[in-house]
Amino acid sequence: MDTILPIIAGAIFATGIYLLLRRSMILTIIGIILLSNSVNLALFTIGRISTENPPLIKAGSTEPLVPFANPLPQALILTAIVIGFGLLAFALALAYRSYRELGTVDQDELLRDAEDTSAAIVPKDENTKGGKA
């Protein structure tokens, strides 16, 4: 496992990079998903894989059975997965919104520079009136 997992992680990473460089926004997002998974896998592998006792304390005892497996990498991965999930959900929503607004998923089209950026700013009226909406 110690040799196979790093190779798999590397392969997934490479695939992710390839997809990231594609023009379609959807492929880019899939690329990010793959990258995220490969990094999690790398984190898991780097934490050393061992077949030892689970790091749990049995009822009535105060210490786990030694030697026990290192639980920390999994805690880290769990955090990273949750964070990655949130960010990806946002990226997907943004991609969908851009598609609706700009009518394409091709990034060459999407990112063509807009001319006058002032349009992004709200008009002058009604923005100092307080009170409820």
Place this chain on the structure above:
Amino acid sequence: MNGLLVLPIAIPLFTATLALFFRKSSLLQRLIGVLGMVALLGSVLLLFRDVHNEGIQVLQLGNWAAPFGITLVADMLTMLMLGISAIMGVVVGIYSIYDIDRERERFGYYSLLHILLMGVNGSFLTGDIFNLYVWFEVMLIASFILLALGNSKNQLQGALKYVFINLFSSLVFLFGVAMLYGMTGTLNMADLALRLPEVENTGLVTTTAMIFMVSFGIKAAVFPLFFWLPASYHTPPVAISAIFGGLLTKVGVYALIRVFTLLFTQDTGYTHTILLWVGGFTMVIGVLGAASHMEFRKILSFHIVSQIGYMIMGLAFNTAMGIMGAIFYVLHNILAKSNLFLISGVAQRLLGTFELKKMGGLYRHYPVLAVLFLISAFALAGFPPLSGFWAKLSLVKAGLSIEQYVVTGVAILVGLLTLFSMTKIWLSAFWGKVPEDAPEDFGKTPLFGAGKLYILVIPVMIIAGLIIVIGLYAQPLLELCMTAAEQLVDPSDYIEAVLGPQ
């Protein structure tokens, strides 16, 4: 153990939550938003007193002893960064009252601003490298939404570039964390500082250092990883541009300073030489990019890149003097840069555009604004007696003292080119003729009158005042920066504060 350390994180969280309860009331949201920032500033000042009097303060969260739990550490660098971010929070909070429209307020603008600051403050305070990753993500998700909020075409385009590159940079960061954990079995930064020199495979340590350099380099927008910044920072409302341009890239710089003084000091001949080259190129390319643009905020965005180069250069010198200069430069630059963004917003309100070619007449009709611009622009270029002069002076001095003549020369030259871009803005927007298609009320709305423009101008005046005060009375701040730099160059105090006597 000092419980105050948790306040710079807890206060923004509390304020953000509170503001969410009053989504429908603009008035209450604004009130909560600004008061929350003031409370944050107060808490930072209290903590600053402790750090100043008693040295590095530490809080072991959940009472788990280091290196097993998460540690919050406040040394002088942290405090200076926290202080400047709280000041920016107050100022941008006030500016937002006029600048941010009701629609964005309803969608939680103030909550997001506070969550952004929570992420920024958390990044400054944490003493755990994985926790730093988590705070970066908190900051990122808030910045993603702030950038995209409003859904205009420009903003979506800017946000797409920003989101993808930042997601990638976070993954690289996480991989670097994995490498560190694999080599040392610890994530506590003080503990890492002790264990990394013991790692036998020094090549792997240097590789990991480079992974961190790439990741933080993307966030700090250094050459050649900066392209996302000028492509996105000019798209959101000015208040958001200002806080992004002022603070977010500097968090990347802070992270670089932290890891390249505390963790990766084994092979400085390699890593810091690369940093030096990166710093030099960042300065030059950024300022040349600025010279080629004619849009107010794009020029400023390229200048962010250019100024980052100075900070990286100071770090690369790897002496107390150089790092002191870098820290001072960060503080000065946050003020000057954010202020220029804020001024660009006032100018846009008056003239209806950011395109320099369509601007003009500001000096004639709004001399106060012109003076405020001059102060910030000269500070940015490094004119005495403004804050930028002392920042550049200390960096140049640091460079000369270790005989880095070439890069120091480049730094001085880039200062001149900075002045050129600022002159360009001055010539067209301030001295130029009033454009024919200027809004009808141009020149008639007073800054301090019925139009309530003073809500925008007062924050600008506060920062301009700070720039002058720092310029004329630089010694206290220089001394604080020197304390911070000394703590960084010799991290034994930091390590002892976190882990106890060794």
